[in-house]
Amino acid sequence: MExxxxxxxxxxxxxxxxxxxxxxxxxxxxxxxxxxxxYNFASQTYSGTGLYNYSYVLRDPYFLQALKNTxxxxxxxxxxxxxxxxxxxxGLSSIRPLRELFQTIFFLPYVTNTLAVGLVxxxxxxxxxxxxxxxxxxxxxxGAGSIDFIDGPYAAKMFVLCLYTIWVVMPFKILILxxxxxxxxxxxxxxxxxxxxxxxxxxxRLTLPMISPTLVYLIITGFIGAFKAYSDAVAxxxxxxxAAGMNTIVGYVYDMLYGNSGGYPSYASAAxxxxxxxxxxxxxxxxxxxxxxVHYFS
Amino acid sequence: xxxxxxNLTKKFPGRGRKAAGEVTAVNHxxxxxxxxxxxxxxxxxxxxxxxxxxxxxxxxxxxxxxIFFGDEDVTDLPPEKREVGMxxxxxxxxxxxxxxxxxxxxxxNRKGADRLTKxxxxxxxxxxxxxxxxxxxxxxxxxxxxxxxxxxxAIARALVKMPRILLMDEPLSNLDARLRLQTREEIRRxxxxxxxxxxxxxxxxxxxxxxxxxxxxxxxGEIQQIGQPQEVYDAPCNLFVAKFLGNxxxxxxxxxxxxxxxxxxxxxxxxxKGIPDEEVTVGxxxxxxxxxxxxxxxxxxxRVEVMGRDISVICTHPACDSPVIRAIVNGESQVEPGxxxxxxxxxxxxxxxxxxxxxxxxx
Numbered sequence: 061m062e063x064x065x066x067x068x069x070x071x072x073x074x075x076x077x078x079x080x081x082x083x084x085x086x087x088x089x090x091x092x093x094x095x096x097x098x099y100n101f102a103s104q105t106y107s108g109t110g111l112y113n114y115s116y117v118l119r120d121p122y123f124l125q126a127l128k129n130t131x132x133x134x135x136x137x138x139x140x141x142x143x144x145x146x147x148x149x150x151g152l153s154s155i156r157p158l159r160e161l162f163q164t165i166f167f168l169p170y171v172t173n174t175l176a177v178g179l180v181x182x183x184x185x186x187x188x189x190x191x192x193x194x195x196x197x198x199x200x201x202x203g204a205g206s207i208d209f210i211d212g213p214y215a216a217k218m219f220v221l222c223l224y225t226i227w228v229v230m231p232f233k234i235l236i237l238x239x240x241x242x243x244x245x246x247x248x249x250x251x252x253x254x255x256x257x258x259x260x261x262x263x264x265r266l267t268l269p270m271i272s273p274t275l276v277y278l279i280i281t282g283f284i285g286a287f288k289a290y291s292d293a294v295a296x297x298x299x300x301x302x303a304a305g306m307n308t309i310v311g312y313v314y315d316m317l318y319g320n321s322g323g324y325p326s327y328a329s330a331a332x333x334x335x336x337x338x339x340x341x342x343x344x345x346x347x348x349x350x351x352x353x354v355h356y357f358s
Numbered sequence: 359x360x361x362x363x364x365n366l367t368k369k370f371p372g373r374g375r376k377a378a379g380e381v382t383a384v385n386h387x388x389x390x391x392x393x394x395x396x397x398x399x400x401x402x403x404x405x406x407x408x409x410x411x412x413x414x415x416x417x418x419x420x421x422x423x424x425i426f427f428g429d430e431d432v433t434d435l436p437p438e439k440r441e442v443g444m445x446x447x448x449x450x451x452x453x454x455x456x457x458x459x460x461x462x463x464x465x466x467n468r469k470g471a472d473r474l475t476k477x478x479x480x481x482x483x484x485x486x487x488x489x490x491x492x493x494x495x496x497x498x499x500x501x502x503x504x505x506x507x508x509x510x511x512a513i514a515r516a517l518v519k520m521p522r523i524l525l526m527d528e529p530l531s532n533l534d535a536r537l538r539l540q541t542r543e544e545i546r547r548x549x550x551x552x553x554x555x556x557x558x559x560x561x562x563x564x565x566x567x568x569x570x571x572x573x574x575x576x577x578x579g580e581i582q583q584i585g586q587p588q589e590v591y592d593a594p595c596n597l598f599v600a601k602f603l604g605n606x607x608x609x610x611x612x613x614x615x616x617x618x619x620x621x622x623x624x625x626x627x628x629x630x631k632g633i634p635d636e637e638v639t640v641g642x643x644x645x646x647x648x649x650x651x652x653x654x655x656x657x658x659x660x661r662v663e664v665m666g667r668d669i670s671v672i673c674t675h676p677a678c679d680s681p682v683i684r685a686i687v688n689g690e691s692q693v694e695p696g697x698x699x700x701x702x703x704x705x706x707x708x709x710x711x712x713x714x715x716x717x718x719x720x721x
Contacts, residue, residue, distance in 0.1 A: 247450040250450070256464070
């Protein structure tokens, strides 16, 4: 028995070492940094311990702005992208001709570089000396005035960011949902059809429960992904996100470490811990809510 | 409800670029199922039984022909308008719903004036559950039931809306041997009690023969014979039907007709009148052998298997199409295992003569 468990630990050793060095240790270190006040990188000294870093971060207007942006992004993009993906997947599964072509088209954004996509969005939305951007041309054509989506009002900027995020995260969801839909046994639908079930009722009473584990997986990973948003905002608004008022929590952490206002690892750590707490809470709530409505089949 | 099929045909297009190999799964079906009967659709796998069933329930559209329920032409009606109940081979019980919710499901689909009150629905569901004897399991999920219980739930779900006809696709194939016997009696009982015209598909001849009022024997999309099980067994119309029905199967021999007498090998086994001289295939049911000391049909005795009431005589004959002949004879018959040969008289009603090329029965 003794020998056996020794062997087991030996097998686990590489993973434990690796995860310990690069995941567990930094995680603990972040907590430690977050309570060390006035930590200095160069001298590796700090003036005391306490919760001052947290109270600073929570009072920092940039952080509050980032918090607001991130929450808006999460609340808007997760439901919209999941709902749209479900709609598209159901559509894809109910057509036969050209299905593969459309599947490929819908999956394209997934394999496209974030920054390249960002550039395309800038062409669509950015106002330059030569043009107001493609979308504004359309708006003008319909008789509406130009809107500056990149440097203009907050709502316009938020709209572009949400649109961008939704567009980027949808391919993966569509892919997963189409395969989940395909795995539902056709005889259930046949049985329902013979019993005179309406299409809507089939969708809500049969299809949705049967793909519910996949949906929950997508919603939870969707929430986590949206809370960690950063590169999307950079792609659209450049690196000085605080100035644009479009920073996210992860962006704030990065800026505190390396940005213009960089060199504050303690504040960065405190913000990171706060993000961690938020994501953990939301995920727990998600799991609790979904436990009632999700059906797992063997 | 009487069901009439007129010239019903279903062709499936071939696969691939040239679309070659069109398959005719159901070929010109023309028959009538009288009201309240239990009909067994019987044939080897791939013969088009399930296609025929799917045409009846409307999941498939026929290439040609019409289907009538009573006097109503339902050919162009979608499945939901046909008011049929269907029991699928894998039962297709909704796994996330309880037994009660599964049985209620078809009732909850109704709209407008047809819609029952909650209490009426519950009552109907309870009735259906009692009929198939699962009223104690109403709050379980399908995964918590045995195969036989799931089968009953599937039948209850199909019956709860009082369908015009009930269709069952291989209803017993997922059950073990003991349960199969029990369940087929159950299906018979339920069908009798409800009086709903029922069509069930099976590849098991014993299953079909034992509970059907009428059996329909199919092969390669074509109907071979329709009739009461005993009729079809006693008077098969061709070699295929003769071979497909009966367990142990019929023994077949290369034979010939000469001067009004039927020969198997060199043995003149019986008189046949009015048939020209030709080479034929002779089929003899296992119970058609009568061991007699002076019998005309001489075989080499291989062994004797005692089965209690009957004994099974295993012997060989050079003209036989299979390696051994299996004869079921009365347990009191005198068969000497040591003698090496055994002589039989053949019961005329158990001997069938088929045309050698087409397999069509001559007498």
